[in-house]
Amino acid sequence: MEEALISCGNPSSLHAGGRAAALLLRKARGQVAALAGVRLDEIFFTAGGTESNAWALRGLAEPARGRGKHLILSAVEHLSVLQTAREMEKEGWSVTLIPVDRTGRVDPSAVEGALTSHTVLVSVQWANPEVGTLQPIAEIARRVKSRGVLFHTDAVAAAGRVSLEIAALPIDAVSLASGPLGGPPGAGALVLRRGVRIQPLFVGGTQEEGRRAGTENLVGLAGFGAAAERAAKELPVFPGKVLPLRERLVRGILKLVSEAVFNGDPTDRLPGHLSISFPGADAEALVLALDREGVSVGLGSACSSKAVKASHVLKAMGVGDPQALGTVTLTWGPETAAEEVDRFLEILPRALDVIGKEPIRK
Amino acid sequence: MEEALISCGNPSSLHAGGRAAALLLRKARGQVAALAGVRLDEIFFTAGGTESNAWALRGLAEPARGRGKHLILSAVEHLSVLQTAREMEKEGWSVTLIPVDRTGRVDPSAVEGALTSHTVLVSVQWANPEVGTLQPIAEIARRVKSRGVLFHTDAVAAAGRVSLEIAALPIDAVSLASGPLGGPPGAGALVLRRGVRIQPLFVGGTQEEGRRAGTENLVGLAGFGAAAERAAKELPVFPGKVLPLRERLVRGILKLVSEAVFNGDPTDRLPGHLSISFPGADAEALVLALDREGVSVGLGSACSSKAVKASHVLKAMGVGDPQALGTVTLTWGPETAAEEVDRFLEILPRALDVIGKEPIRK
Numbered sequence: 058m059e060e061a062l063i064s065c066g067n068p069s070s071l072h073a074g075g076r077a078a079a080l081l082l083r084k085a086r087g088q089v090a091a092l093a094g095v096r097l098d099e100i101f102f103t104a105g106g107t108e109s110n111a112w113a114l115r116g117l118a119e120p121a122r123g124r125g126k127h128l129i130l131s132a133v134e135h136l137s138v139l140q141t142a143r144e145m146e147k148e149g150w151s152v153t154l155i156p157v158d159r160t161g162r163v164d165p166s167a168v169e170g171a172l173t174s175h176t177v178l179v180s181v182q183w184a185n186p187e188v189g190t191l192q193p194i195a196e197i198a199r200r201v202k203s204r205g206v207l208f209h210t211d212a213v214a215a216a217g218r219v220s221l222e223i224a225a226l227p228i229d230a231v232s233l234a235s236g237p238l239g240g241p242p243g244a245g246a247l248v249l250r251r252g253v254r255i256q257p258l259f260v261g262g263t264q265e266e267g268r269r270a271g272t273e274n275l276v277g278l279a280g281f282g283a284a285a286e287r288a289a290k291e292l293p294v295f296p297g298k299v300l301p302l303r304e305r306l307v308r309g310i311l312k313l314v315s316e317a318v319f320n321g322d323p324t325d326r327l328p329g330h331l332s333i334s335f336p337g338a339d340a341e342a343l344v345l346a347l348d349r350e351g352v353s354v355g356l357g358s359a360c361s362s363k364a365v366k367a368s369h370v371l372k373a374m375g376v377g378d379p380q381a382l383g384t385v386t387l388t389w390g391p392e393t394a395a396e397e398v399d400r401f402l403e404i405l406p407r408a409l410d411v412i413g414k415e416p417i418r419k
Numbered sequence: 420m421e422e423a424l425i426s427c428g429n430p431s432s433l434h435a436g437g438r439a440a441a442l443l444l445r446k447a448r449g450q451v452a453a454l455a456g457v458r459l460d461e462i463f464f465t466a467g468g469t470e471s472n473a474w475a476l477r478g479l480a481e482p483a484r485g486r487g488k489h490l491i492l493s494a495v496e497h498l499s500v501l502q503t504a505r506e507m508e509k510e511g512w513s514v515t516l517i518p519v520d521r522t523g524r525v526d527p528s529a530v531e532g533a534l535t536s537h538t539v540l541v542s543v544q545w546a547n548p549e550v551g552t553l554q555p556i557a558e559i560a561r562r563v564k565s566r567g568v569l570f571h572t573d574a575v576a577a578a579g580r581v582s583l584e585i586a587a588l589p590i591d592a593v594s595l596a597s598g599p600l601g602g603p604p605g606a607g608a609l610v611l612r613r614g615v616r617i618q619p620l621f622v623g624g625t626q627e628e629g630r631r632a633g634t635e636n637l638v639g640l641a642g643f644g645a646a647a648e649r650a651a652k653e654l655p656v657f658p659g660k661v662l663p664l665r666e667r668l669v670r671g672i673l674k675l676v677s678e679a680v681f682n683g684d685p686t687d688r689l690p691g692h693l694s695i696s697f698p699g700a701d702a703e704a705l706v707l708a709l710d711r712e713g714v715s716v717g718l719g720s721a722c723s724s725k726a727v728k729a730s731h732v733l734k735a736m737g738v739g740d741p742q743a744l745g746t747v748t749l750t751w752g753p754e755t756a757a758e759e760v761d762r763f764l765e766i767l768p769r770a771l772d773v774i775g776k777e778p779i780r781k
Contacts (some may be wrong), residue, residue, distance in 0.1 A: 058424065058639070062420065067598070067604060070715075070717075071703065071706045071707055071718060072706065072709075072710035072715040072716075073705075073710055073715075074715060096487065104466035104470070104605070104632075104633065104636065105622050105634060105636075105779070106633070107623060107624060107632045107634075108621060108633060109467070109632035110623070111620070111621050111622070111623075135623065136622075136624065136632075137621065137622065137623030137624065137632055138623070139622075139623065140622035140623040140632075141622055141623065143622075144622060176429075236634050241424070241636070241637070241638050242429060242635060242636060242637060243466070243605070243606075243633075243634065243635060243636020243637065243638070243639055243640075244605075244636070253591035258473070258496075258620070259469050259470060259499065259503075260473070260474050260499065260502035260503055260505075261469060261472070261473075261497060261498035261499030261500070261501065261502040261503065262469060262498065262499065270469045270498075270499055270502075271466065271467045271468070271469035271470060271499070271605075272452045272467060272468075272469075272598050272604035272605065273604060273605060274466065274467075274604060274605020274606070274636060274639055275602070275603070275604060275605065276603050276605070276638055276639060276642075277605055277636055277638060277639055278605075280638075310535070327537060341433065344433045344434065345433055345434075347434075348433065348434035348435055348714070353432075353434040353435075353436060354434075356433060363612070397743035
């Protein structure tokens with residue numbers, strides 16, 4: 058990012074600064090392509106996961122509408138997917154939401170059963186950012202593609218946590234974002250497999266092969282590339298390093314709060330991720346109380362603190378309000394030490410005590 | 420930007436890192452608002468000028484379509500405006516392009532004459548980035564708004580070069596971008612005056628008051644804010660510092676190349692900006708030859724080196740191909756010294772000589 062800050066060129070310019078910027082951009086593209094397991098020319102940079110998801114839905118569906126105007130999504134997609142689809146409904150598209158089981162898992166045969174001759178696109182996330190459940194993506198993709206329907210997956214939460222190897226799967230488009238990899242927010246990509254038709258959201262420039270106009274956010278994309286490279290390097294050791302801490306956390310939390318509930322699939326889930334409900338507690342107050350002790354945890358939907366209502370994901374899983382509203386998300390990485398887990402377990406009862414006595418912002 | 424790099428928080432998060440990020444974001448919003456001369460809550464951040472323009476056209480037109488489906492633009496708008504409108508034409512909108520005179524100027528009465536009872540939006544740029552001509556924005560806005568029609572202006576090229584003071588004008592929306600201010604590319608804003616209805620392009624998050632979902636590009640926006648603050652500070656002295664160099668450049672160039680032509684309005688134009696045609700020369704080769712001597716100049720449309728055809732702006736002004744294809748754009752700022760102008764005048768004949776002998780990439 059510092060190199061990009063100094064260069065500060067426009068990758069489309071002819072002069073020397075422009076060429077240096079183009080090289081930095083190419084490097085970032087290669088780093089992201091390596092993490093995704095695709096070719097360099099299949100990476101199209103965006104301003105983040107939200108844009109990638111909106112672009113995938115609108116951009117893939119539009120050129121295929123000759124077939125019909127039907128979309129299929131899971132009920133636990135990120136809100137950028139669900140609400141884009143809701144906008145498209147106003148424009149005449151019909152949308153089928155596939156329910157999930159108690160663990161947040163989508164049944165591939167339910168997706169297949171929802172396919173009609175009018176279906177143009179199916180979008181099911183790779184992993185759920187709130188509860189950590191991994192979806193049977195390969196199986197869903199296989200069933201969708203065998204019917205000649207486009208398949209998109211939002212892999213924003215999965216990238217860097219599980220191996221993607223997209224080229225080996227029958228997937229047309231994949232959303233990625235820099236922020237969840239530890240890179241700067243405001244940078245992302247849409248992986249578009251060769252030959253997939255997409256309508257641009259932004260026109261009027263030749264950037265990204267004319268598919269996404271606008272001078273590139275070079276600093277952010279350089280950071281995205283670096284984060285992708287680090288994530289790809291850590292990936293082989295990631296589960297081995299983070300899984301033992303999960304056991305330590307789960308056992309420790311249950312010992313302190315016997316009624317604590319762990320949401321999502323117990324095994325088929327993101328490593329380094331726990332969704333924990335303290336039924337009856339005020340999750341927002343808990344986040345603040347833990348923060349005062351130096352521990353940052355996420356609130357229900359990780360993306361927005363302003364949504365102080367039960368997460369649509371937990372609702373779709375059949376979780377009631379008292380449990381859903383007391384839910385926080387804990388994430389950790391290979392650099393997290395066992396001592397930090399112990400310190401969290403030491404802080405947690407104090408924080409719960411504080412919010413039990415004087416609930417904040419209730 | 421360095422502060423934002425260190426903070427690296429999500430402005431929507433509840434914890435301490437999130438609050439620090441929210442403060443940085445608020446600072447940037449204030450800096451951009453000050454440059455634009457509007458209230459802080461009228462700034463909506465985007466990923467750059469292209470997104471701002473696409474959003475303004477689609478987002479303002481859509482909620483107003485009850486009135487009709489007619490847009491009015493000038494023929495010399497940035498391609499992100501013109502091509503977005505072309506996409507909208509495919510979706511049933513009709514678009515009127517207002518021609519310009521030899522100086523690239525739009526006649527306000529021509530805009531008024533094109534208004535119909537079905538017109539929902541008029542978009543005319545504040546200044547042309549290629550030829551530097553300033554449009555009579557106040558007069559156009561007044562005529563458009565008196566007919567109850569929405570008015571948007573792309574001020575990407577004008578911001579930081581001329582005073583905007585948007586609050587004093589009857590304008591609904593204004594596009595701004597970081598890059599042309601010397602800030603990092605990939606950051607921009609749409610100014611939306613209070614009460615103006617717009618449909619979001621990106622949904623599924625509460626950022627930017629729910630009008631533009633997606634975790635913010637904090638590093639880029641911090642840079643945009645800093646660039647806006649510097650530009651606002653320099654603005655009062657900008658013309659005084661850069662105008663004397665224009666005379667030195669024009670006289671010097673005409674002395675060297677008598678057939679050189681200066682495009683755009685000779686007086687009502689961006690300070691620190693010259694569009695120079697060397698009829699019959701290959702502008703792309705000239706850019707490269709000058710670059711080898713350490714001088715960076717722009718090619719026709721500054722945004723893309725891949726468009727090696729005559730600029731739509733020069734065409735709309737009635738400039739023929741031999742002149743248009745030999746056109747470069749020269750920009751300079753208050754920090755540019757007279758000696759640098761003299762050095763450019765010393766290099767120019769050598770560069771022209773080089774491309775006369777061995778045209779590159781012809």
